Amino acid sequence: MRYISLFNHSDDLCDGICLSETSIPKPASNEIHVRTLASPINPADINVIEGTYPILPSLPAVPGNEGVAEVIDPGDQNEIQKGDIVIAANVPGWWSEHRIIPADKVYRLPPSIDHFQAACLSVNPATAWRLIHDFVQLKPGDWIVINAANSALGQSLNQIARALDLKVVNLARRPSLVHGSDTVFDDDDSAIQQAKSCLNGASIKLAINQVGGQSSRRLMKLLSPNGTMVTVGAMSKEPITVSGGQLIFKNLILCGFWITKWLDNAPRIDIEKMYDSLADLMIKKELEISIDSSYPLEDYQSAIQHAKRSRKGKVILTF
Ligand SMILES: NC(=O)c1ccc[n+]([C@@H]2O[C@H](COP(=O)([O-])OP(=O)(O)OC[C@H]3O[C@@H](n4cnc5c(N)ncnc54)[C@H](OP(=O)(O)O)[C@@H]3O)[C@@H](O)[C@H]2O)c1
Structure with a gap:
């Protein structure tokens, strides 16, 4: 089988990775063989390859944080059948034609699910689900505010919010790529007044920050007193600066969230319920991640270069 091997971290993305070949490993009794x-x-994959992600695998490693697969051999698992379509929670190493995955990390999806959508389900939609459910009590009609609104995470936040009758103020560098919302603003200081006039005095209790720097400052300006800003990404690579006044007089709560940690600690039943709900939304096309393009595994260099550039959705590797 062919797989991508990461043997050296490098800024020049394709310097430290190569296409390799090995035989397909044999599963143990509590493992599942998937294609x-x-x-x-x-x-996060790009950051791991570059060596800038805070948690790095020991090298050589197979990159790829999420994906979708077909079961080849379910081993001794009764609930999983040959041919099932599955994802896994927190088992990096997806850029490989075959995988052996611990059975307790595998989750079955409906057979009719679109494979590209399913490949993008386990991280961004799951993160959006947790962000909307776990931090602030929201009721129908409540507002949240997010930046990088056209990202896969931003799309997931918007679509899950819509399913729950929540409203979203969206900030984006490229507002034209945020679909299905009429409260989308350029992520610059003009957004603050424009967004406030759309709110008509309504409060915003939750902000989701994927960017940092000036963008996170704008989220804090839009949050209401006692609001919470959850940071999940640092796309601008700039630090979050907060004025004392935002903490003392507005009493903002700032915290972070990492889906990897949540998946590591959550009971299987909770993960299963969440993935079932997300798959259901995907089947109904109420949750749909934009896909920019797909590349076969052997074109991984072009695929990675493309993913690093400006694009209109996810770049997908196919196997
Ligand atoms: N903490 C967690 O558990 C968790 C889970 C999932 C995702 N995340 C994080 O969430 C973020 C989005 O992930 P994703 O997979 O949804 O991303 P994605 O679909 O690949 O989209 C990337 C987004 O980042 C924006 N962006 C890129 N460079 C930027 C910059 N210098 N300044 C401002 N915005 C910039 C892009 O805007 P343009 O389209 O204008 O380039 C786009 O909106 C990442 O930081 C990721 O690591 C965190």
Whole structure:
């Protein structure tokens, strides 16, 4: 089988990775043998390859944080059948034609699910689900505010919010790429007044920050007193600066969230319920991640270069 091997971290993305070949490993009794169908190239994958992600695998490693696969051999698992379409929670190493995955990390999806959508389900939609459910009590009609609104995470936040009758103020560098919302603003200081006039005095209790720097300052300006800003990304690579006044007089709560940690600690039943709900939304096309393009595994260099550039959705590796 062919797989991508990361043997050296490098800024020049394709310097430290290569296409390698090995025999397909044999599963143990509590493991499942799957054939990979598709895997996206996420910002975290690029950071791992570059060596800038805070948690790095020991090298050599197989990159790829999420993906979708078809079961080849379910081993001794009764609930999983040959041919099932599955994802896994927190088992990096997706850029490989075949995988052996611990059975307790595998989650079955409806057979009719679109493979590219399924490949993007386990990280961004799951993060959006947790962000909307776990931090602030929101009721129908409530507002949240987010930046990088056209990202896969931003799309997931918008679509899950819509399903729950929540409203979203969207800030984006490229507002034209945020679909299905009429409260989308350029992520610059003009957004603050424009967004406030749309709110008509309504409060915003939750902000989701994927960017940092000036963009996170704008989110804090839009949050209401006692509001919470959850940071999940640092796309601008700039630090979050907060004035004392935002903490003392507005009593903002600033915290972070990492889906990897949540998936590591959550009971299987909670993960299963969340993935079932997300798959259901995907089947109904109420949750749909924009896909920019797909590349076969052997074109990984072009795929990674493309994922690093400006694009209109996810770049997907196919196997
Ligand atoms: N903490 C967690 O558990 C968790 C889970 C999932 C995702 N994340 C994080 O969430 C972020 C989005 O992930 P994703 O997979 O949804 O991303 P994505 O679909 O690949 O989209 C990337 C987004 O980042 C924006 N961006 C890129 N460079 C930027 C910069 N210098 N300044 C401002 N915006 C910039 C892009 O805007 P343009 O389209 O204008 O380039 C786009 O909106 C990443 O930081 C990722 O690591 C965190």
